[in-house]
Amino acid sequence: ANIVLSVRDLYLYYRTRKGVVKAVDKVSFDLKRGETIAIVGESGCGKTSLARAIIRLLPRNVEKFDGVISLNGTDVMKMDEEEFRKRVRWQKISYVFQGSQNALNPVIKVGFQIAEPLMIHKGMGKEEALAEAKKYLRLVGIHESFLDRYPFELSGGMRQRAVIAMALVTNPDVVILDEPTSALDVITQANIINLLKRIKQEMNISYIFITHDVPLTSELADRVAVMYAGQIVELSDADEFYVSPKHPYSEKLMASVPTLRTDKKLEYIPGTPPSLINPPSGCRFHPRCPFAYERCIKEEPPLAETSKGSLVKCWLVHEGKR
């Protein structure tokens, strides 16, 4: 029903001097129209690689890039680079990459930078594109007089709004937001989240929201996907997830972040995120999992549905012990 983006068995491996990095290792999920999926996990778990695989901005040393990415029913993985660039990237799927508020061109006026995707990807003339840019500037809560300003004349929060306007201006189906508020102070962060929420409702747009900051997602996410060592280990409805995360790693992740609502003691997750070159056997979380037992070391658990409708990749859950 109304699925915009469907990802099936997506792989992205790349070569390094130390070996093949399995950054995205058989990832599947669906994204509905108007829905936000938060993709959470520690750094180095493959979140950004997943984003880059979806919008096909790949490293040069790709070893394996495979799977199905179907956008409005069309498998875009079958398109060659030329067709993908013309029809999909920035038009149908756009991407606010990490730190992008600092990547605006310092010598080009903000309005022109927002208008540019329309000229490049939609063949619009300059006047028409600038008129559109003005609309989107207003949409993100910036006064249109800023059209003629340079990036340095904007605050960090305003630059981030401008970058969001750039991602929206082509009216895409899906916007991928990679740590979109990480460089901002808490108040500005909250303002950006509220902005994204309002735009989502007004434009019925779908977001993939990538972050290591789990509580940040709670205002925006409809579902939460937890990534660990290149794989999704839990995919749950947000309401369910924030109250009772199912996977032991999700639970640790939740307990390791401060929240405003409780004053409980912060835990930390023991050990370090696993190598993506030689991931642990069986369940990749087993070296850090307090519940690990025999089976976890030997056999990889499937990502399977629980009675609550969540998908979880854990033997303990599948054996009904949790």
Ligand code: SF4
């Ligand atoms: Fe822990 Fe085993 Fe579940 Fe992995 S499968 S999360 S090691 S209990």
